[in-house]
Amino acid sequence: xxxxxxxxxxxxxxxxxxxxxxxxxxxxxxxxxxxxxxxxxxxxxxxxxxxxxxxxxxxxxxxxxxxxxxxxxxxxxxxxxxxxxxxxxxxxxxxxxxxxxxxxxxxxxxxxxxxxxxxxxxxxxxxxxxxxxxxxxxxxxxxxxxxxxxxxxxxxxxxxxxxxxxxxxxxxxxxxxxxxxxxxxxxxxxxxxxxxxxxxxxxxxxxxxxxxxxxxxxxxxxxxxxxxxxxxxxxxxxxxxxxxxxxxxxxxxxxxxxxxxxxxxxxxxxxxxxxxxxxxxxxxxxxxxxxxxxxxxxxxxxxxxxxxxxxxxxxxxxxxxx
Amino acid sequence: xxxxxxxxxxxxxxxxxxxxxxxxxxxxxxxxxxxxxxxxxxxxxxxxxxxxxxxxxxxxxxxxxxxxxxxxxxxxxxxxxxxxxxxxxxxxxxxxxxxxxxxxxxxxxxxxxxxxxxxxxxxxxxxxxxxxxxxxxxxxxxxxxxxxxxxxxxxxxxxxxxxxxxxxxxxxxxxxxxxxxxxxxxxxxxxxxxxxxxxxxxxxxxxxxxxxxxxxxxxxxxxxxxxxxxxxxxxxxxxxxxxxxxxxxxxxxxxxxxxxxxxxxxxxxxxxxxxxxxxxxxxxxxxxxxxxxxxxxxxxxxxxxxxxxxxxxxxxxxxxxxxxxxxxxxxxxxxxxxxxxxxxxxxxx
Numbered sequence: 001x002x003x004x005x006x007x008x009x010x011x012x013x014x015x016x017x018x019x020x021x022x023x024x025x026x027x028x029x030x031x032x033x034x035x036x037x038x039x040x041x042x043x044x045x046x047x048x049x050x051x052x053x054x055x056x057x058x059x060x061x062x063x064x065x066x067x068x069x070x071x072x073x074x075x076x077x078x079x080x081x082x083x084x085x086x087x088x089x090x091x092x093x094x095x096x097x098x099x100x101x102x103x104x105x106x107x108x109x110x111x112x113x114x115x116x117x118x119x120x121x122x123x124x125x126x127x128x129x130x131x132x133x134x135x136x137x138x139x140x141x142x143x144x145x146x147x148x149x150x151x152x153x154x155x156x157x158x159x160x161x162x163x164x165x166x167x168x169x170x171x172x173x174x175x176x177x178x179x180x181x182x183x184x185x186x187x188x189x190x191x192x193x194x195x196x197x198x199x200x201x202x203x204x205x206x207x208x209x210x211x212x213x214x215x216x217x218x219x220x221x222x223x224x225x226x227x228x229x230x231x232x233x234x235x236x237x238x239x240x241x242x243x244x245x246x247x248x249x250x251x252x253x254x255x256x257x258x259x260x261x262x263x264x265x266x267x268x269x270x271x272x273x274x275x276x277x278x279x280x281x282x283x284x285x286x287x288x289x290x291x292x293x294x295x296x297x298x299x300x301x302x303x304x305x306x307x308x309x310x311x312x313x314x315x316x317x318x319x320x321x322x
Numbered sequence: 323x324x325x326x327x328x329x330x331x332x333x334x335x336x337x338x339x340x341x342x343x344x345x346x347x348x349x350x351x352x353x354x355x356x357x358x359x360x361x362x363x364x365x366x367x368x369x370x371x372x373x374x375x376x377x378x379x380x381x382x383x384x385x386x387x388x389x390x391x392x393x394x395x396x397x398x399x400x401x402x403x404x405x406x407x408x409x410x411x412x413x414x415x416x417x418x419x420x421x422x423x424x425x426x427x428x429x430x431x432x433x434x435x436x437x438x439x440x441x442x443x444x445x446x447x448x449x450x451x452x453x454x455x456x457x458x459x460x461x462x463x464x465x466x467x468x469x470x471x472x473x474x475x476x477x478x479x480x481x482x483x484x485x486x487x488x489x490x491x492x493x494x495x496x497x498x499x500x501x502x503x504x505x506x507x508x509x510x511x512x513x514x515x516x517x518x519x520x521x522x523x524x525x526x527x528x529x530x531x532x533x534x535x536x537x538x539x540x541x542x543x544x545x546x547x548x549x550x551x552x553x554x555x556x557x558x559x560x561x562x563x564x565x566x567x568x569x570x571x572x573x574x575x576x577x578x579x580x581x582x583x584x585x586x587x588x589x590x591x592x593x594x595x596x597x598x599x600x601x602x603x604x605x606x607x608x609x610x611x612x613x614x615x616x617x618x619x620x621x622x623x624x625x626x627x628x629x630x631x632x633x634x635x636x637x638x639x640x641x642x643x644x645x646x647x648x649x650x651x652x653x654x655x656x657x658x659x660x661x662x663x664x665x666x667x668x669x670x671x
Contacts, residue, residue: 020567031475032479032492046510048513128592130597132597139630148365246598247601276505294505301503308501309498
């Protein structure tokens, strides 16, 4: 600014900073800062409000599987719910990631170009279905249908410990929850990896095709290597969503905090489902204990999201620099 | 004709005829049905799985025999990619059709016009009116809180803070915030607003939790829209001596308003189905409460949760009908958003 008006007398130039500009700029900056403040406040309040519960706890918070915060002496730990959260999220990713990448490749390269946008919109609709409806469907419709599959897994693959089921009951299992989670995470994975695939330079794809590569060879040589970091972060963002999903999981699982590797047997719980299921019965210490477990979930999802986003952001800056 | 095909045949190597795929599919299906008679895997789902596996194996083997390994792998990959798209459609169609059929049986004017006051879990009747009132009020309040903050943040990111360290940090954490689980927003509002400040569990507390989930969505969509406003428009305004803030309010925002509105509608659609934060911040309520600042207030998602919890036949019927109302609510918002995008987009062209 000073360079432009260097030779001009002040009387013509007028004051550079107008009051309206200053106020508006500060408003906008304040709103932006508010976002950071909210994120910090979430961490701060969760830490503060989890202290009473953690003080009262007589068991090891990290290694205990019990959840009896309102008994005296109060005993609770996150081992069981952490186990359930990680297992359901991992199984959900095993389902959602291959299908999600397939859907993204289909929409980006295989579908007729005229239909691609519409087909992408249809898959995105899956993300618009509220999680309570996934839960209702999972509990009432999908769970009975998955009984046969889980029995088959037990009968034929029962020698693999996780598929073994000694109870013969196949409802309310971590496996059912993981399948529903997989469906819910699928649109996240496919939408983000689709964005990544669409950024692959056309010239690379065309060069591969011109050299006589088949479509799959083009994908393998030109598309996938270029997109690998983005695909990893798409999977991680899906993981973040699977870790924190509450209602669908809470409807399918019963509040039974156990560590059980037989994932088709009933039982198991997750961080978020434990909070939703225990909330209304909890006393003051119980609420504080649930907040403490929520803090662990918050940190977990924060780490996953920060890593995933920094991969994407670094790529974006790299492309802007090109 | 024959010479031509022969010539290309020599150039290309042998290829499978177009009818190969449907023919293999038919054979696989027939074999699966036959196998279903003698093997332990039966039923519609089992037979379909066997048919799909047979098709993959048969088609790839056929292609390998005729075309060689490269094309066989290519065909297998293509089939898998097409199949994954179809697999993604299955749950969508399944969920929507179930909600339509099971919810449609119960949905009526009476269901929309009555609350659950005095209706026991075993009794039929009752309705979603109190929840509809709650959801509309909570979502409106959340929008009133989240839209100004979200739009102003986007303005800061695009118009003021370009390439500054602070704006990069804000942009990054907005992205991170989209990944914060919704139940954490509920926990935060509970521990800050209700425990620490001593407010009651009300519709307003629920709206606060929803606004936390809404802000990052609004920021992202508004930012995208502001970025595509041509900078010539801004420069023209500056050249006429218009202050920057008036340029933003009078030139930039009006140009992008269609897209911003679409983004806001989509954000509303996203939060109106949220259950977890509302469970922690508003009590379940069976009666009509028009006042979001005092007393428990129902909402459609918590209504469905409550009915599923009752687990009786009439309650589950009500849960499906509530789910249908929720889907319709979200669908109306989605369609409106698309219509706005289409109308304003068309006007500019």
